[in-house]
Structure formats: structure tokens, C-alpha cells
Amino acid sequence: MYTKINLDKTDINSEPPTGEPARQQYFMERLKRVVEEKSQEYGRPLTACVQTFGCQMNAKDSEKLLGILLQAGFTASEDEASDFVLYNTCTVRDNANQRVYGRLGYLNSLKQKNPRMTIALCGCMMQEPSVVEKIRKSYRFVDLVFGTHNIFRLAELLYRCYTEKGMVVDIWEKTDQIVEELPARRKYPFKSGVNIMYGCNNFCSYCIVPYVRGRERSREPEEILTEIRTLVADGVVEVMLLGQNVNSYGKTLAEPMTFAELLRQVAKIDGLERIRFMTSHPKDLSDELIEVMRDCPKICRHLHLPLQSGSSRILKKMNRVYDKEQYLALAGKIQREIPDMSLTTDIIVGFPGETEEDFEETLDVVRQVRYDSAFTFIYSKRTGTPAAAMEDQVPEEVVKPRFDRLLKEVQRISSEVCGKDVGKTMTALVEGVDTHDGRLVTGRLSNNIMVHFPGDVSDIGRLIPVLLMESKGFYYMGRKLP
Numbered sequence: 001m002y003t004k005i006n007l008d009k010t011d012i013n014s015e016p017p018t019g020e021p022a023r024q025q026y027f028m029e030r031l032k033r034v035v036e037e038k039s040q041e042y043g044r045p046l047t048a049c050v051q052t053f054g055c056q057m058n059a060k061d062s063e064k065l066l067g068i069l070l071q072a073g074f075t076a077s078e079d080e081a082s083d084f085v086l087y088n089t090c091t092v093r094d095n096a097n098q099r100v101y102g103r104l105g106y107l108n109s110l111k112q113k114n115p116r117m118t119i120a121l122c123g124c125m126m127q128e129p130s131v132v133e134k135i136r137k138s139y140r141f142v143d144l145v146f147g148t149h150n151i152f153r154l155a156e157l158l159y160r161c162y163t164e165k166g167m168v169v170d171i172w173e174k175t176d177q178i179v180e181e182l183p184a185r186r187k188y189p190f191k192s193g194v195n196i197m198y199g200c201n202n203f204c205s206y207c208i209v210p211y212v213r214g215r216e217r218s219r220e221p222e223e224i225l226t227e228i229r230t231l232v233a234d235g236v237v238e239v240m241l242l243g244q245n246v247n248s249y250g251k252t253l254a255e256p257m258t259f260a261e262l263l264r265q266v267a268k269i270d271g272l273e274r275i276r277f278m279t280s281h282p283k284d285l286s287d288e289l290i291e292v293m294r295d296c297p298k299i300c301r302h303l304h305l306p307l308q309s310g311s312s313r314i315l316k317k318m319n320r321v322y323d324k325e326q327y328l329a330l331a332g333k334i335q336r337e338i339p340d341m342s343l344t345t346d347i348i349v350g351f352p353g354e355t356e357e358d359f360e361e362t363l364d365v366v367r368q369v370r371y372d373s374a375f376t377f378i379y380s381k382r383t384g385t386p387a388a389a390m391e392d393q394v395p396e397e398v399v400k401p402r403f404d405r406l407l408k409e410v411q412r413i414s415s416e417v418c419g420k421d422v423g424k425t426m427t428a429l430v431e432g433v434d435t436h437d438g439r440l441v442t443g444r445l446s447n448n449i450m451v452h453f454p455g456d457v458s459d460i461g462r463l464i465p466v467l468l469m470e471s472k473g474f475y476y477m478g479r480k481l482p
């Protein structure tokens with residue numbers, strides 16, 4: 001679960017190397033000495049807690065951050081009353097920011113009890129200059145702030161924090177670097193996220209992501225394949241290929257490659273049983289990709305295809321580059337070609353200028369596509385995005401009832417769609433013991449729906465055929481086949 005790197009060849013008595021990853025390997029070793037000294041002084045190991053806000057990209061980044069901390073000699077802890085606490089933040093909607101500010105108050109109270117505690121913030125929210133300014137001014141107990149482009153530098157920054165006075169702030173506006181070969185601590189032994197690209201070039205008019213995660217950069221296919229082979233050798237059976245817009249993978253590589261071709265190559269890896277990916281932009285979803293999904297049984301029967309709005313007028317203002325008819329045609333084609341494909345989506349309610357008629361168009365798409373599930377969001381104004389400057393912002397009292405209506409419709413359809421496989425036998429990857437009933441285990445089907453069935457810890461990480469006996473709306477109850 002923890003990929004350690006060999007630091008034996010690192011000479012920490014010389015000047016730090018300038019190239020990466022050698023420089024970080026040097027600082028991991030230096031940090032380790034500091035951690036050892038402190039742990040001798042305290043008479044116990046030093047603990048580190050990494051808390052993740054936001055999406056799967058951030059979860060993956062947190063595994064890398066924790067890997068660096070373990071390599072430097074920290075002990076991992078879930079408890080925020082730790083010697084080192086790091087919040088990996090999200091800023092996609094304002095409520096994500098508000099949650100972090102709220103939790104910082106709690107961290108401050110912990111630090112008052114234990115002044116030796118070190119508090120760090122990183123991730124998307126830190127790429128916003130106004131946030132960093134606020135932290136410098138009003139949250140002076142924070143020791144370290146860094147962004148999304150330099151997470152690989154944690155060892156160096158924390159070393160500075162321990163050896164310099166005052167808040168250490170290191171934010172990069174952009175980067176074209178992809179630093180490979182750093183340690184990572186995986187949350188699950190049997191499944192893992194794998195970055196295939198970073199950043200986003202789409203500039204949907206509501207979205208802050210391109211500003212905080214920078215321009216699109218694809219990883220070299222060989223790096224991706226080698227990482228997956230290593231993961232499989234370490235017991236991983238399912239990978240989730242991660243990118244803001246995986247369908248445009250490879251366009252910027254010196255030797256361009258399509259996402260469909262990458263999938264074909266990943267699928268050839270022996271021992272890898274399941275492939276997922278996130279997120280697909282409808283505008284770039286090719287026929288070649290539909291064919292690969294249809295023909296490759298390792299590719300899971302789940303496609304997340306963000307709609308955002310069903311109104312062609314609003315989609316245009318959102319800069320989504322497809323209209324209602326094109327989206328419906330695409331969803332229809334996928335459902336025809338791969339009838340057991342589960343479709344899920346993201347929808348924003350209350351984008352500037354959205355009228356009742358526009359909203360009805362969204363409901364209409366929801367009713368036609370019949371999603372397995374949908375994440376629904378109230379539009380949140382993000383400073384610096386084109387939509388924030390649009391004049392006709394929709395008042396909350398209009399948005400809220402629309403949101404409630406949408407949610408009700410999504411849930412009604414989803415409970416009908418999700419129950420359709422009762423009586424069938426499907427393979428589940430067991431992820432853990434059921435949190436409510438210790439006699440059951442919880443598994444994930446290829447279509448991303450969960451099933452609970454009698455089992456024990458020895459089933460965790462195994463792919464097991466399960467008879468789906470009863471639908472509970474959003475999940476099934478089942479039993480193992482002998």
C-alpha cells in the first residue's frame with residue numbers, strides 16, 4: 001500500500017540538487033533527521049494527518065502528500081490533534097471554501113492546546129490570491145501554504161517551516177512540470193487512482209478549475225503504463241484513470257495518442273481486472289472511445305457524462321461547446337451501443353440568466369436519459385470566471401425551488417433505474433465490511449452501484465459473483481454464489 005523510494009544514494013551533506021525528483025529526495029532525507037530529533041525530544045513518534053476536501057484528483061494528491069510524510073518518518077493519523085495537519089483544499093464552489101475556514105477555527109483551538117503543532121494548507125483554494133491574503137492576515141496560526149502545482153515539494157517546504165521563522169508561503173502561478181517517482185500511500189490495497197493528465201483547457205464559463213489547476217498536461221503513456229503495472233504487481237485489481245477531461249488525453253504529447261488508444265493499452269495489462277475513468281467531457285467523446293468501451297470487458301459499465309444544463313441557450317453561455325440535441329444524441333448512441341452502461345451526470349441549477357423554460361429543458365434531458373444518478377449543484381459565483389461578471393444572476397429564492405424539483409426527479413428516476421438488475425448475478429469488488437452491519441460486506445459492481453451481502457474481511461479486495469436479490473433504491477442486497 002505504501003510505495004517507498006530508496007534514498008540510500010542521497011548525500012544530504014552536499015548542497016541540494018536543482019533537478020527533480022533528486023531535490024525532493026534530498027529534502028525528504030533532511031526532513032527525516034528533523035522528525036527524528038523532534039520525536040526523540042517528545043519521546044514518541046510524530047503524527048501527521050492529511051484531510052482531503054474536493055474531488056478524486058485531490059484524493060490522489062493526498063496519497064502522494066502522505067507518502068512523502070511517511071517517507072520522512074511521520075506516523076499517519078486520522079486525528080486532527082496531530083503534530084502536523086495538512087488540509088488539501090477545494091474551491092469549486094464557495095461552500096467548499098467556507099468549510100475550510102470553519103475547520104480552521106477548530107484547528108486553532110487544537111494548536112492553542114499544543115503550540116508545537118504545525119498547520120499547513122494546500123490545494124485548489126490556495127491558488128486564489130484573495131484566499132492567501134486572508135490567511136496571511138486573519139489566520140496567522142497557519143504555518144505553511146502551498147498550491148496545486150508544487151505539491152511534490154512538500155518535504156522541502158516543511159523542512160523550511162521547521163528551520164525558518166514565520167509562515168512559509170509558496171504558490172506557483174503555473175507549471176509545465178510533471179514530477180514522477182515520488183512515494184505515495186494508497187488508501188486501498190486493491191484499487192487506485194492513476195493520474196493521466198493534469199489541468200484543464202476548457203474554460204467553462206462558471207468554472208474556476210482551469211485557473212487553479214492550470215493548462216492541460218498529459219503524462220507520457222509509458223509512465224502511466226509502468227505505474228499501473230507496478231500497482232498490479234502490488235495487488236491492485238481496479239484503476240481509475242484521472243483527469244479533468246480524459247477524452248482530450250494525449251493531444252499535447254510530442255507523439256499524440258488518443259484516450260481510446262491509451263485505454264486499449266491499459267486493458268492489455270495482465271492481472272488488471274477493472275478500468276474506470278473520470279471525467280469525460282461530452283464534446284470530446286469519440287466513436288473510437290465508444291467502440292473500445294463496448295469491446296473491452298475490463299472497462300467498467302459506468303460513464304460519468306456531465307450535462308451541466310439541458311438548455312442549448314445556457315450551454316452556449318456556459319461555453320460547453322455542445323447543445324441539448326448533441327448531448328441527447330451522444331447519450332442515445334452510448335445507450336444503444338452498450339445497453340448495460342450506467343450513465344451518471346453533473347447538473348448546475350441557477351446559472352446566470354436561467355429561466356423557467358431553460359430549467360424545464362434540463363428536466364427534459366433528465367427524463368429522457370434516465371441517469372443512474374446525478375450530482376446536482378446550485379450555481380456558485382466564482383470570482384475571476386466569466387459567469388461571475390454576467391449581469392442576470394438568478395436570485396436564491398428562484399434557484400432553491402428549482403434545485404429541489406430537480407433533485408426529486410433525479411431520485412425518482414434513479415430508484416427506478418437502479419433496481420433493474422434484481423435477479424441477475426454480477427461481479428462485485430468487495431471494498432470493506434459494511435459500516436452498519438458487521439456480518440455484511442460492501443462491494444461495488446462494474447456499473448458503480450453498491451451491493452451488500454453476507455461475508456467477512458477475507459473477502460476484501462476480491463471480485464466475487466453476487467446474486468442481486470433485492471433493490472433498496474440506490475443499492476442492492478445480495479448473496480454470494482457458491
Ligand code: 5AD
Pocket residue numbers: 092093206207208306308346347348377378379380381382
Ligand atoms: N457552481 C456550481 N457548480 C459548479 N461546478 C463547477 N463549477 C461550479 C460552480 N461555479 C460543478 C460542475 C462540475 C462539478 C465538478 O462541479 O457540475 O462538473
Ligand code: SF4
Pocket residue numbers: 053054055056057058089090091092124209212213
Ligand atoms: Fe475541487 Fe476542482 Fe480542485 Fe477538484 S479540481 S479539488 S473539484 S477545485
